[in-house]
Amino acid sequence: MALLEVENICKRFEKTEVLKGISFTLNEGESVSIIGSSGSGKTTLLRCLNFLEMPDEGLIRVRGETLFDSSAPAGNTEEEIRRKRLHFGLVFQSFNLFPQYTALENVMLSPRLVNGVPEEENRKNAEALLSQMGLTDRKDNYPHQLSGGQQQRVAIARALALKPDVLCFDEPTSALDPELTGEVLRVIRKLSEEKTTMIIVTHEMAFARDVADQAIFMDEGVVVEQGSAVEVIDHPKEERTKQFLSRYAEA
Numbered sequence: 001m002a003l004l005e006v007e008n009i010c011k012r013f014e015k016t017e018v019l020k021g022i023s024f025t026l027n028e029g030e031s032v033s034i035i036g037s038s039g040s041g042k043t044t045l046l047r048c049l050n051f052l053e054m055p056d057e058g059l060i061r062v063r064g065e066t067l068f069d070s071s072a073p074a075g076n077t078e079e080e081i082r083r084k085r086l087h088f089g090l091v092f093q094s095f096n097l098f099p100q101y102t103a104l105e106n107v108m109l110s111p112r113l114v115n116g117v118p119e120e121e122n123r124k125n126a127e128a129l130l131s132q133m134g135l136t137d138r139k140d141n142y143p144h145q146l147s148g149g150q151q152q153r154v155a156i157a158r159a160l161a162l163k164p165d166v167l168c169f170d171e172p173t174s175a176l177d178p179e180l181t182g183e184v185l186r187v188i189r190k191l192s193e194e195k196t197t198m199i200i201v202t203h204e205m206a207f208a209r210d211v212a213d214q215a216i217f218m219d220e221g222v223v224v225e226q227g228s229a230v231e232v233i234d235h236p237k238e239e240r241t242k243q244f245l246s247r248y249a250e251a
């Protein structure tokens with residue numbers, strides 16, 4: 001059974017249909033890159049999976065548990081949505097750290113508030129995650145004392161601290177200067193080698209191909225092509241995928 005099953009997700013904002021029936025599955029330990037031009041619906045899809053938006057239609061299952069099913073609408077209380085959200089970790093383009101807290105405190109905050117993890121255990125976990133991100137010597141720094149790449153690595157540690165089933169990235173390097181993207185891509189690559197289940201929205205095509213098992217090309221709210229990352233990115237079959245990728249080849 002796939003870890004994540006996404007079926008026919010549709011989302012409209014007033015008259016605009018932004019997602020027109022997105023389906024894919026993801027096995028445990030696998031990652032998928034999602035590529036596509038601006039406005040194709042990539043962020044909206046991640047927001048729907050994280051219940052930051054409610055899909056209008058479709059089905060979302062994690063480990064066989066139905067988190068969302070539009071054909072059987074149950075009263076989704078705030079409390080239930082908060083719990084469902086914990087299946088997914090989300091790392092945004094803009095790191096969104098709490099400026100008043102140190103790196104370590106940023107990582108410790110949610111496990112303390114959401115899961116009630118005991119202080120000592122929480123600190124140990126957070127320190128281990130920051131060490132995994134290569135940030136041991138930065139743990140007591142505040143966000144303004146950190147580079148963008150360092151802040152993004154703290155944000156990744158923070159997302160991992162809640163032990164999500166699926167870690168989602170929305171263009172994790174696009175707010176960074178080119179010389180800082182490498183350090184963030186390296187930690188994501190390492191997470192992939194360690195078999196973290198991930199959905200990675202990115203404009204870095206070589207990275208999308210190398211780090212992920214599968215790739216999905218989205219255009220205007222539909223999945224145009226999906227398959228192994230190498231196939232989709234190096235040998236696209238669909239005309240729209242070829243056109244999209246050729247713009248990167250020229251750049």
Ligand SMILES: Nc1ncnc2c1ncn2[C@@H]1O[C@H](COP(=O)(O)OP(=O)(O)OP(=O)(O)O)[C@@H](O)[C@H]1O
Nearest residue numbers: 013014016018036037038039040041042043044045
């Ligand atoms: N809250 C909203 N209200 C109305 N329209 C929205 C809303 N959020 C997104 N949209 C529209 O949905 C479409 C898809 O947006 P989305 O941000 O998902 O695209 P994207 O693929 O992430 O683009 P980019 O690569 O630029 O980040 C766009 O046309 C956008 O204007």
Ligand SMILES: [Mg+2]
Nearest residue numbers: 042043044170
């Ligand atoms: Mg986006």
